[in-house]
Amino acid sequence: MNPQQQRVVSVIVNGREYTGTVPTRKTLADFLRQDLRLTGTHVGCEHGVCGACTVLLDGQPVRACLLLAVQAHGARLETVEGLAAADGTLHPLQQAFQQCHALQCGFCTPGLLMTLKAFLQENPAPTAEEVREAIAGHLCRCTGYLHIIAAALQAAAQLRGERA
Amino acid sequence: MSHRYIGASVVRREDPRLLTGRGRFVDDLELPGMLHMAVCRSPYAHARLRAVHLEAARQSEGVVAAWSYADIADISRPFPMFLSHPALKAKMYEALARDVVRYAGEPVAVVAAQDRYLAEDALQRIVVDYEPLPAVASLAQALAPGAPCVHPDVPDNVAAHFAQSVGDVAQAFAGADYVHELELRMQRGCGHPIETRAAVAQYDPFEETLTLWATIQAPHRMRRALAALLDLPPQRVRVIAPDVGGGFGPKAQLHPEYVLVALLALRLRRPVKYTEDRLEHFLATSQEREQLHRVQVAFNRDGTLVGLRDTMYIDVGAYTPAGVITPLITQTTIPGTYRLPHLHLETYVTFSNRVPMTVVRGAGRSQAVFVMNRVVDHVARTLNLDPAEVRLRNFIPREAFPYDVGLLYRDGKPMIYDSGDYTACLHKALEIFDYPAMRREQEAARRQGRYVGLGMATFVEGGGLGPYEGAVVRVEPGSGRVVVHSGAGTQGQGHETVLAQIAAEVLDVDLAQVEVRTGDTAGLAHGMGTFGSRVAVLGGNAVYVAAQQVRAKALRLAASLLQVPPEEVGWENGRAFVKREPARGYHLGELAHVADIGMGFGMAAPHPEWEPALEATHYFKAERATYASGVHLVAVEVDVETGQVRVLRYVVVDDCGRVLNPLLMRGQVLGGVCQGISEVLYEELVYDEEGQLLTGTFMDYHLPTAMEMPAVEVDHVETPSPLNPLGSKGAGESGTIPAQAALVSAIEDALAPLGVRLYEFPLGPRRLWELIQQARSA
Numbered sequence: 001m002n003p004q005q006q007r008v009v010s011v012i013v014n015g016r017e018y019t020g021t022v023p024t025r026k027t028l029a030d031f032l033r034q035d036l037r038l039t040g041t042h043v044g045c046e047h048g049v050c051g052a053c054t055v056l057l058d059g060q061p062v063r064a065c066l067l068l069a070v071q072a073h074g075a076r077l078e079t080v081e082g083l084a085a086a087d088g089t090l091h092p093l094q095q096a097f098q099q100c101h102a103l104q105c106g107f108c109t110p111g112l113l114m115t116l117k118a119f120l121q122e123n124p125a126p127t128a129e130e131v132r133e134a135i136a137g138h139l140c141r142c143t144g145y146l147h148i149i150a151a152a153l154q155a156a157a158q159l160r161g162e163r164a
Numbered sequence: 165m166s167h168r169y170i171g172a173s174v175v176r177r178e179d180p181r182l183l184t185g186r187g188r189f190v191d192d193l194e195l196p197g198m199l200h201m202a203v204c205r206s207p208y209a210h211a212r213l214r215a216v217h218l219e220a221a222r223q224s225e226g227v228v229a230a231w232s233y234a235d236i237a238d239i240s241r242p243f244p245m246f247l248s249h250p251a252l253k254a255k256m257y258e259a260l261a262r263d264v265v266r267y268a269g270e271p272v273a274v275v276a277a278q279d280r281y282l283a284e285d286a287l288q289r290i291v292v293d294y295e296p297l298p299a300v301a302s303l304a305q306a307l308a309p310g311a312p313c314v315h316p317d318v319p320d321n322v323a324a325h326f327a328q329s330v331g332d333v334a335q336a337f338a339g340a341d342y343v344h345e346l347e348l349r350m351q352r353g354c355g356h357p358i359e360t361r362a363a364v365a366q367y368d369p370f371e372e373t374l375t376l377w378a379t380i381q382a383p384h385r386m387r388r389a390l391a392a393l394l395d396l397p398p399q400r401v402r403v404i405a406p407d408v409g410g411g412f413g414p415k416a417q418l419h420p421e422y423v424l425v426a427l428l429a430l431r432l433r434r435p436v437k438y439t440e441d442r443l444e445h446f447l448a449t450s451q452e453r454e455q456l457h458r459v460q461v462a463f464n465r466d467g468t469l470v471g472l473r474d475t476m477y478i479d480v481g482a483y484t485p486a487g488v489i490t491p492l493i494t495q496t497t498i499p500g501t502y503r504l505p506h507l508h509l510e511t512y513v514t515f516s517n518r519v520p521m522t523v524v525r526g527a528g529r530s531q532a533v534f535v536m537n538r539v540v541d542h543v544a545r546t547l548n549l550d551p552a553e554v555r556l557r558n559f560i561p562r563e564a565f566p567y568d569v570g571l572l573y574r575d576g577k578p579m580i581y582d583s584g585d586y587t588a589c590l591h592k593a594l595e596i597f598d599y600p601a602m603r604r605e606q607e608a609a610r611r612q613g614r615y616v617g618l619g620m621a622t623f624v625e626g627g628g629l630g631p632y633e634g635a636v637v638r639v640e641p642g643s644g645r646v647v648v649h650s651g652a653g654t655q656g657q658g659h660e661t662v663l664a665q666i667a668a669e670v671l672d673v674d675l676a677q678v679e680v681r682t683g684d685t686a687g688l689a690h691g692m693g694t695f696g697s698r699v700a701v702l703g704g705n706a707v708y709v710a711a712q713q714v715r716a717k718a719l720r721l722a723a724s725l726l727q728v729p730p731e732e733v734g735w736e737n738g739r740a741f742v743k744r745e746p747a748r749g750y751h752l753g754e755l756a757h758v759a760d761i762g763m764g765f766g767m768a769a770p771h772p773e774w775e776p777a778l779e780a781t782h783y784f785k786a787e788r789a790t791y792a793s794g795v796h797l798v799a800v801e802v803d804v805e806t807g808q809v810r811v812l813r814y815v816v817v818d819d820c821g822r823v824l825n826p827l828l829m830r831g832q833v834l835g836g837v838c839q840g841i842s843e844v845l846y847e848e849l850v851y852d853e854e855g856q857l858l859t860g861t862f863m864d865y866h867l868p869t870a871m872e873m874p875a876v877e878v879d880h881v882e883t884p885s886p887l888n889p890l891g892s893k894g895a896g897e898s899g900t901i902p903a904q905a906a907l908v909s910a911i912e913d914a915l916a917p918l919g920v921r922l923y924e925f926p927l928g929p930r931r932l933w934e935l936i937q938q939a940r941s942a
Contacts, residue, residue: 004225025281034279039192040185042409044358045442049862052358080185090183098179101831105656106182107189107359107409132870139862141358141410142656143831144838144899145870 009073013038014082022069028062029053031069032079040080040110044139051138054111055079061115080110083117092158093117093151102151104142112138116152124160128153166737167672169665170890173827174675176661178407178654188406190362190377195435198364199228201425202283203438204273204290205447206265209301209517209855210312213263214293216273221289224275226282229432230290232273233260236427243418244389247487251326253318255515257483259393259423265294266314266482267519268855269447271420276428276436299517299855303456303479306514314482314515323480324488324513328495330570331506336471340462342546348538349924350531350904352454352849355524356867357655359409360440361449363422365429375402376426379409381416381653382693387685389418390426405653405683412839413523414450415655416695417485421448446860450522451849452490454479455531462506463543467554471506474498474535478528479514479521486522488513492574493626497532499569501586501622501793502540502558507570517855525839526900527696529625537621537905538923541912551909552594555622559586566886573626573789581791582893583883584819586622593620593795593817596877602799602813610917615802616812617914621905622795627894628701628885630786634688635706637667637714638779641760644738644753646671646678646714648707651691652699653683657896658828659699663707665825666890670711673738673752690783697792697894700824705888706784713780718755721775725750725758752778790885790893794818796837796906802914807933809845809911811874819881821893826880829895833878836899842868843900844907848926915939 010019013036020035027046032038032055044052046065053064056078083091093113096102103109112135119126119134126134131152132145140148181187216232233240242256261270273290277283298312305311306321313319337343363378374396380386383403391398408415421438428436440449456477462470478491488511495509540558544551560567562585573579602618609616636649648667650659664678671678681687692698715735722740723730726748734743741749750758756778799812816833823829846866850858859865884891904925911932912922920939927935 023281033192034194037194038185039189040187042189042359043191044360044409045862047442047861047863050358050442050867080183084184090180094180094183097183098175101176101827103179103182103656104658104831104835105357105359105408105410106178106187107357109182110185113183136869136871139358139867139869141356141412141839141867142835144834144836144876145873146834146876147831149870 007070009069011072011075011077013077014079024068024070026069027065028067028069028072029064032064038079038081042107042110044108049139050108051115052108052111054114056114056118059118061118078114080113083113093155096151096155096158100147100151100154102143102147108138108140112148120156120159124156126156167668167674169669169675170824171822172665172825174661174665174825176658177664178658178660189359189409190364190379190406191439193364193377195364195366198435198437199276199278199432200280200283201428201436201438202275202280202287203271203421204287206261206268206270206272208265208294208296209268209299210297211265211294212297213261213265213272214295217291218273221275221286224286224289226278227275227286229276229428230273230286233262236260239395241393243485244392245484245487247489249324249488252324252484252488254487255315255483256485257420259420259427267517268857269519271424274424274428276432300515301517301851301853301855303454303477303514303516306479306516307477314517318515321515322512323484323515325511327508327510328571329508331471333471333473333506333508336506337462340470341464343460343462344542344546346459346539346542346923348457348459348535350453350455350534351926352451353524353843353847354449354451354849355412355414357410357412357415360442360445361415361419361421362439363425364435364437365426366435367430367433369433373400373402374426374430375404376422377404377406378422379415380405381411381655381695383653383683383685384651384691385693386418386422390423393423394426394430403685408653408655411655411694412525413452413527413695416693417450417522419449442862443860446857446865448519450485450520452521452524453531453843455494457535459535459539461539461543465547467543467547467549467557469502469504469558472504473508475510477512477514479516481516481518481520483520485520489574490521490523490528493528494532496571496573496579497529497624497626498536500533500536500624501560502536503560518851523695525836526897529901530840530904533621533623533902534905534925537909541909551620552590552599555590556587562587575630575789577788579626580788581624582885582887584791584793585881585883586793589793589795589817589819589881590622592879592881593797593815596879597797597813597815615804615914617800617910617912617916619798619906619908619910619913620795621902621909623793623902625697625792625894625898625901626789627697627792627897628786628790629696629698631692632783632785633692633698633702633706634690634781634783635703635710636688636779636781637707637710639714639752639756641757642753644677644751644756646673648678648680649687650680650682650703650707651688652694652703655694657699657832658825659703662700662824662828663703666704666707667711670708671715671738671752672736697896700892701790701888701894702784702786704824704892705890706782708890709784710780710782713782714778717775717780718752718778721755721759722750787887790821790887792820792893792895792898794898794902796902798906798910800910800914802911804936807929807936811841814874814876816876816878816899817881818898819883820895820898821885822882822891823880824892830878832895833899834876836897837876837903838868838873840900840903841907844904844925844927846872846928848928
């Protein structure tokens with residue numbers, strides 16, 4: 001196998017189409033960060049445990065460090081940069097994260113937001129235990145998670161149209 | 165005053181950028197022509213370097229440079245140490261190993277290539293001829309007779325030996341009802357911020373300036389070290405710590421990779437980036453926690469502690485980048501909240517062939533708190549007294565403050581506790597916990613055959629460590645925007661918010677009018693950094709004093725412009741006005757304008773009394789450390805068939821002096837507790853007999869997830885520090901410091917019916933199950 005072999009990759013990221021040529025060995029995380037300059041997706045462990053690099057691929061959370069860019073060819077991707085509304089209004093998850101102090105250094109946060117976005121679409125009225133389970137694939141060293149759980153529940157309520 | 169922010173739960177101003185993917189982390193930085201560095205690391209814990217063959221790597225695609233020690237020999241020298249100590253045989257590494265490698269992971273060669281993939285390809289083509297040497301792989305091995313030597317001129321592997329005494333221990337022991345001996349152990353762990361270490365260096369020949377962007381906690385310290393190591397004048401070195409993805413201690417240390425990236429940029433005249441991967445972080449980023457304590461404690465029948473002897477062994481690994489900071493902190497943190505008139509504390513620091521030990525959140529304090537609280541629990545169990553009662557009988561009383569412990573702390577100054585109320589903290593925690601009810605529940609659970617236990621730990625944390633931290637507070641002419649520069653870098657603590665709260669309250673302006681910049685040596689000439697729970701204390705008070713100086717200056721200027729005596733000028737909403745005629749006055753921006761050009765508002769000539777520039781720089785000096793304190797109370801249930809521990813309740817009462825932002829304070833406590841629990845139940849660095857790390861991935865070294873984190877109830881007692889105007893003490897580490905001790909106390913209490921005694925952490929399921937089996941078969 002030639003590690004330098006190049007392939008054309010076309011993806012739709014946050015509603016915008018990108019086409020580029022990448023080495024077949026390049027990870028999706030590196031493609032997003034380096035080629036598309038979408039640096040909101042972070043790389044924390046490069047072995048699929050910490051979850052910081054989580055993005056949505058056709059609506060499902062995936063670890064961008066464990067996928068090659070070529071594997072995303074033809075897919076619709078969502079990253080943290082696409083979470084807020086076009087006018088800059090923060091997504092309810094982003095608002096709740098700020099209000100509940102659910103982030104400190106903010107490095108793991110983009111991955112958590114993407115997982116929670118998909119999770120709340122699937123389960124709009126979760127219990128705290130269900131939120132814990134949903135984010136169990138993410139490592140955060142700063143917060144001790146409790147404020148993240150509170151933020152997810154608050155955002156869920158807001159998304160359901162209830163007053164938080 | 166209409167803008168009250170100090171003490172308010174203000175949400176963070178740094179959040180919007182971090183929540184929308186617009187954070188500015190080092191690896192996000194992309195510069196034209198940038199090269200990527202990869203590091204060739206020793207696979208041996210101890211070996212002689214016979215030869216490093218770089219020819220093939222240099223021919224590898226995209227490679228611009230490949231260096232071993234020979235290529236930097238003209239400039240390379242041992243790194244400067246942060247703090248020296250007369251008892252220490254200091255050993256410092258160089259940027260690349262010269263002729264001997266002393267830990268697995270030590271940098272042997274570097275490659276700079278067009279991208280990281282190509283740089284790693286080239287690493288595969290480096291051939292190093294090693295002659296393996298016998299390794300010292302543990303603390304026990306370092307001390308064993310006939311052990312190999314890590315450094316030939318330190319034949320006994322003892323890097324330092326020092327002691328401190330208070331009172332007369334021998335006499336106290338002779339008169340005590342009981343003298344018992346205990347041995348306690350802790351294993352190595354690491355900080356593991358989710359962002360690994362990263363750096364970008366750029367040399368600008370036009371400005372003749374080297375700029376380093378790095379994921380670090382102490383930019384000024386880095387600048388001093390880089391200038392010294394690269395023969396550059398410090399004013400030609402700029403170090404910036406932008407958004408940093410967690411610190412926890414190791415990022416305050418000077419590691420070889422930062423110097424390598426700077427040296428490559430300097431010599432190749434191209435920007436160079438290095439981003440450590442997680443496996444390198446396990447191997448090559450400094451660690452902490454491993455210690456062994458042999459304690460003799462003298463106590464009386466009523467539970468009073470009479471005296472204590474502790475001989476402590478602590479391993480620093482292969483080199484001493486943090487000197488004896490951690491050993492000194494542990495040594496002096498032993499007495500904690502307890503009155504111990506007779507003390508003898510002896511410390512042996514050893515070398516081994518492992519990555520250096522520096523600091524991890526808590527920095528030696530957790531181990532001391534563990535030792536002392538296990539001792540107190542031992543006394544309670546021996547005398548069949550309640551552990552809370554034994555603590556209350558031995559606390560330093562409220563009226564004894566300021567309390568001189570009789571030791572010298574790690575800042576070299578007398579350890580004098582500034583303020584505190586340990587009894588109030590414990591009472592409050594017991595009340596929140598509803599201790600008597602919890603004891604009844606425990607009894608009921610035991611009758612059902614369940615192993616439920618209650619545990620507690622109290623602590624004192626010397627923080628707010630000197631010598632100083634500075635701040636610039638500057639008002640922009642016209643707009644009146646207030647710009648605050650703080651020297652200390654930020655790694656998620658919320659400094660941009662808390663420092664803005666302080667400036668906004670002092671100047672009585674809206675928070676939105678204040679902008680805080682941190683972690684840039686260009687913002688402030690001098691600085692120390694973020695470690696030792698010091699930023700709220702020193703950085704916060706520096707902002708407080710500088711903002712007051714700005715306000716005083718603005719008032720004087722307004723008085724002269726308004727032609728009234730200064731005492732007749734009022735201040736509200738960032739505006740100076742004549743008290744009798746509030747309509748006559750000037751806004752901060754107008755005053756800054758006058759202070760900028762010396763005239764304005766119809767004045768033809770500069771006012772004779774004008775003072776230029778509406779700004780102030782203040783370096784807040786720590787007279788001594790501040791001493792935060794608190795208590796953690798825990799309830800657990802242990803499954804004796806599997807060794808699994810479940811935390812049922814967790815209560816924290818913390819006294820960090822005046823709380824500047826309760827919301828952020830709670831965040832610090834929760835994160836700290838999570839880390840402390842994890843060090844008992846999940847995290848352990850295991851090395852084999854040859855010094856090879858066996859737990860080098862997140863699959864083998866477990867960080868806790870949301871599933872493992874229990875609910876935590878947090879409350880406060882506030883005894884403001886008399887040592888600074890804000891009354892603050894450190895808060896960044898207090899969540900971690902007593903957590904290991906409190907949790908182990910609860911686990912031991914749960915297993916009391918089996919007679920299990922616990923004098924160590926970690927205590928993962930396997931180890932706990934082993935101890936349960938031993939107790940059952942005994």
